[in-house]
Each structure stands twice: as structure tokens, then as C-alpha cells.
Amino acid sequence: MSTSKTRSSRNWLAHLWALSTGRFGLVVAGLVTATAIVSSFWMPFDPQNVDIAVRWSTPSWLHVFGTDGTGRDILSLIMAGSRTTVFVAVGAGVIATVLGLALAALGALTPRAIRETVAVFVDILIAFPVLLIAMMISAVWGGSLWVVIWAVGIGFGVNIARVTRPELRRVLHSDFVVAGRASGLTPAQNLVRHLLPNVAPVFIVQLSWAMAVAVLAEAGLSYLGFGAPVTEPSWGSLLSELQQYITVQPLVVIWPGLAITITVLGLNLLGDGIREATDPTLRRSARRRPAAELHEPEVVA
Structure with missing residues (x-):
């Protein structure tokens, strides 16, 4: 089973790399992460040196x-700022994952009264934009990176819960889930072994978009x-x-703006690439499209 899982993960990554959107997103995410790692022990200049x-x-x-106007090296400032970007994106992603999966599980696997209460709670929270939540929290506790992380994590955790909950409800009635329940698996074991792996593609796409929103x-x-x-750079x-x-x-204004734009664009395109790589219907349509174009009849005036 481990061999088949390894082979399927390799096929999924290969298909993601074959897509132009996935390849661009992977390169951007890897470049930003590598820059953050390198900047922790080497930069051309001290970013605060005047x-x-x-x-x-x-x-x-x-x-x-x-x-800049004080003589600080722009490249060093951007490299130092990449650490903040990665920290916020990963931190918000972790919070969104935990909160989103917890709300989705409560909204899909619990009795009807709890499910409906969670659904109403999610609908109320999703009405508040992420930036508005962050500004309200900042007004109370002051501005900091943790305010941004928690605000984006809560905001997109609710989005993940809203998208993942119906997928969990759909998979919940599948034959393999019923068989697992009949074999004596607890709800938590069924969730980990059968439900979460089958909703992972939807969840991963939402997570990549959450990280892009966190950067922005x-x-x-x-x-x-x-x-x-x-x-903090x-x-x-x-x-x-x-x-x-x-x-x-x-x-000088171009460089930080370009760094933000390319990073957000790369994470968004990575989400699109993951969605296409993990959705079998999109794979089949992508394979059929070239053949259909080859046999498309010409229009003669």
C-alpha cells in the first residue's frame, strides 16, 4: 500500500509540474522559501545599516x-522581508487548517442540531472580510505579525470549513466509509483514514489561496x-x-511591489494547478481538448 501511495503522489506531483500554472507556482514558492532560509544566515548587507x-x-x-534614501540596500531589505512573508503565510496556513478542519468535522459528523448551529456560525463569520477582522483586532491589541496571522487564519479557516463541510458530507455516505464503520472504526479513525484523504484536494487548494491572502x-x-x-522587515x-x-x-518602489505581486500570483496559480492536478475530470477534459481541436472542421466562407 505504501508503494502505491508513493507512486500516486509522484504522479500527482509530475502532473502538477507539467502544468504551466503549477510549475510557476512551485518555482515562486520555492524561491521565496529559499530566500527566507538564506537570509537567516547571509545577506549582502545589514538591512538596517545606514x-x-x-x-x-x-x-x-x-x-x-x-x-533607499538612508543608504540601506534594497536587496537586503527584500531578502529580510521574505522571512516575514514566509512566517505569516505558514502561520496563517496552520491556523486556517486547524480551525477549518475542526469546523468542517463538527458541521459534517455531529448530530443535526450541532451541524446546523455550526453552519449558521460559519455563515456569520464568513460575512466579515479578512482585512476588516485584522484591523479590528489591531485596534484592540495593537499591530503585530500575530494579529495578521490570527486574522487571516480565522478568516480563511471559516472559508475552508464552508468548502470542506459539504465534501465531508458527500464522502461520509460512500461505501468504503460505511464499511470502515461496520468494521469497528471509530468516527475519529474514519475521519483520518477515509474522509480527510478524500477531501484533501479541495482543502489543499483552499489552503494555498489562504497563504496568498496572508501575504497580501x-x-x-x-x-x-x-x-x-x-x-521587523x-x-x-x-x-x-x-x-x-x-x-x-x-x-526603488518597483522591487517590493514586484516581490508582493509575484509571490501572491505564484501562490494563486499554485492553487489553480493543484486543483487541476488533483481533479480527474479536469485531467480528462485537458487530454480530450487537443484531440478535439485537431478534428475541428474548418469554416469555409
Whole structure:
């Protein structure tokens, strides 16, 4: 069984890599993660080092992305900010996973009264946008990375619960789940062995989108002053600092904005690629499409 599982996971990853969206998403996610790891022990310059002599330097071999108005190296600031990005994305993903699966299980596997109560609770929470939740929490406890992580985790955990709950209800009535229940498996064992693996594709797609929203929310909240503190490097706070000089040095604003855009785009496309790689109906339609195009009759005027 372990061999078959390994083979199926390899086939799934191979299909994901064959897709242009999946390949782009994997490359972006890997590059951002690698940058965060490397920046923990090496950067070209100290990101907080101020050197007035080289302020507003244009891109060169010494300062690849140039410097800001205080002489700080832009590349080092972006590398340091990648640690914040990865930390927020992973932290929000963990919270969204735990909360989403817990609410989905309560809304699918419990008696009817509890199921309906959980469904109403989820519908109420899903009406509040993630950024609004983060700003309300920041107004009470102050701005920090943990505020962003908890706000995005709660917001997308509710989304995961809403999408995963009907899938759990559908799989719950499958023959293999009924057979597992008849063989003496407890509800928790049935959930781990049969239910969660069968809803994993839907869940993973939602999780990748949650991480993309976490990156965007952290950048947006830091830009507005509700996110990372001043002492914590962040792409959003860097963009906020540099945008006031856009008429003087427009090039320096491009780099943090480009980092945010590519990261969010890569995570969103990774979610689309995972959805296509794990959905057998989309695989079959993708295989049939070229053949249909080859036999498409020409229209003669």
C-alpha cells in the first residue's frame, strides 16, 4: 500500500509540474522559501545599516536593486522581508487548517442540531472580510505579525470549513466509509483514514489561496501601519516608506511591489494547478481538448 501511495503522489506531483500554472507556482514558492532560509544566515548587507554616502544609488554590482534614501540596500531589505512573508503565510496556513478542519468535522459528523448551529456560525463569520477582522483586532491589541496571522487564519479557516463541510458530507455516505464503520472504526479513525484523504484536494487548494491572502494581507496591513512593527522587515512597510519618493526615485518602489505581486500570483496559480492536478475530470477534459481541436472542421466562407 505504501508503494502505491508513493507512486500516486509522484504522479500527482509530475502532473502538477507539467502544468504551466503549477510549475510557476512551485518555482515562486520555492524561491521565496529559499530566500527566507538564506537570509537567516547571509545577506549582502545589514538591512538596517545606514550609509548616507550611497543614498539613492542606482542598481549596480554592489547594490543590485539600489539603495533607499538612508543608504540601506534594497536587496537586503527584500531578502529580510521574505522571512516575514514566509512566517505569516505558514502561520496563517496552520491556523486556517486547524480551525477549518475542526469546523468542517463538527458541521459534517455531529448530530443535526450541532451541524446546523455550526453552519449558521460559519455563515456569520464568513460575512466579515479578512482585512476588516485584522484591523479590528489591531485596534484592540495593537499591530503585530500575530494579529495578521490570527486574522487571516480565522478568516480563511471559516472559508475552508464552508468548502470542506459539504465534501465531508458527500464522502461520509460512500461505501468504503460505511464499511470502515461496520468494521469497528471509530468516527475519529474514519475521519483520518477515509474522509480527510478524500477531501484533501479541495482543502489543499483552499489552503494555498489562504497563504496568498496572508501575504497580501500582511503587506497591506503593514502598508497601513497595522501589520509588522517598524523593527521587523516587511515588504509592505518598505513599500510604504518608499512610495513617498516615487516622483524622485521611481525605480526603488518597483522591487517590493514586484516581490508582493509575484509571490501572491505564484501562490494563486499554485492553487489553480493543484486543483487541476488533483481533479480527474479536469485531467480528462485537458487530454480530450487537443484531440478535439485537431478534428475541428474548418469554416469555409
